[in-house]
Amino acid sequence: MDLVIMFVLALLTVVSGSPTVTIRPEAQPNATQQMLKKAVIFGQQQTVAVGTEAPGDVMATGELNPSHYPAQRAAKVVQHYLNTRYGSPYRVFGLHKVHSGHAEDVAESGRKYLLKISVQEFLRETVKNCTAEVFFPKGEKQASPEVRASCDELLQIDSKAQDEALYQRYKMNQSLVSAEYLPDSHGNMDPDMKPFWHLGIVAASFVMLSESNEKTLYNTAQVAQVTQLETENDQLKFNYDILLHDMVSQEIMHWKVLFTWSPSEGVKVLQKEQLPRCHCGRLPNKN
Template sequence: MALRIVVFLAVLIGVTWGLNVTVRLESDSVDMSAHPNSVPEIAEETEVFGQQKELIAEEVEEDVMATGELNPNHYPAQRAATVVQHYLNTYYGSPYKVFGVKGVHSGNAEDVADSGRKYQLNISLQDFISKSTENCSAEVLFLRGEKQQQPSPPQVQASCYELSAINTKVQEEAFYQKYKTNQSLMSAHLPDSYGHIEPGMEPFWHLGTVASSFIMLNQSTEDTLYNMAQVANVTQLETENNQLKFDYHVLLHEMVSQAIIHWKLLFSWSPSEGVKVLQQEQLPHCHDCEKPPNSN
């Protein structure tokens, strides 16, 4: 079915991955245009991190399930690229290494008999902390299943060797040692009520992004586009088996439906083992946070 969209977006980037992070949020709602992982649906140019930019999209017609060569700025290619972002975070993310899509250069899609639809992409990915960028080739297969069943997670292959090899061992070990013996277990929400994240709390925001990628990867389909909007609450639990342990309440923004979805996450982390999600639970629907403010 053809999809005709006219979009005029004024995007104000409030979250940067440097030392100062400022964004205005309410506790149960968030403007996803302020998140550096946000992806414009259809635009003539992509956003520049840390700057205010207007994105004026032209009126287009496109079959959402088009085969063959894809427009890099349109939904199908952008959705598949964001799945690669979540995939890399689940395997290589840490408190000091978080990946996101910087741009899609080319892509094509094809139906795979008895399997689903396969997307082949040439994209740029960035580590938001070090600002390192790499052009990567990736393949995403959205598996075909029964509609009444829970969709299977997409299968991803990506060659991003330079990003995955970024060395953050020194920072991670220092963070681990600091909180391994912490006697007063930390509890906070990010950003705080003033829309600010203290530099010392940024690793906990990064951990929330990485852990949320586990959920977003598993929930992604050809009809969704997920980003983490907010860490509503993070509580450090007692260290077990030399693993830091955390209880997170995160808000995910499904950008197609504009729904804000609440999830509870229990996970552990250490420099040697990475993030391990132990429990996850989707919380009841929130009627007051369906759509972030200023998302017209």
């Protein structure tokens, strides 16, 4: 089966099972590079015209081509924003399509993008329209983009029952979750681990939102490792190693993220740290 299809199936299927799973990859030479060449941008159904513009091109003003980098970069930030605000193990948002985009300079302070997009909630295959405003500040030190989004119909999707069931299952679990390589180099993962892959996408969105600018286009490539820690203050606590893929530079970035989650509080990132550059000719071995 084609790897892209495997990724889509992995995102759309959620199954319950045993609480403790350790997944190990069937290592191949250049496995990660092969996976990334075939993988689509998470949540995006149209092709991005990545070959039409140089990564360092001058940003256009006025009406934007929806399939080109400037509009796609700004729209991708909206996806990360929605996941940080509303994402959960059973509610994950991805950019479906950019319908229109407009960019303008705001004095000397930055650039503002006005977007009409459609966003997909993957587990239910639900696509709804959104309007959004993304502001990229200028300055010597990079600041996170500022986002406003109106996606009322999308946010009516209710995952409370599924999230609560997962939370109760793992809150008192005596055997803490430990897993690796979600998905593996072939795009597969144990069904029990799919909610934790989704949770990794949500946690990664905090990193991608803070690191995004007008020259990046981030996607979650893989959760390299999941470690559940002891529950604190009724919050499930996790340490994740996450690989991010910048579609512009083709770089793989390795981040460690410590966070808590519960249905009532959502994901709360406690620490995030970029690790040394990942030399990913083959999937990293955590043993």
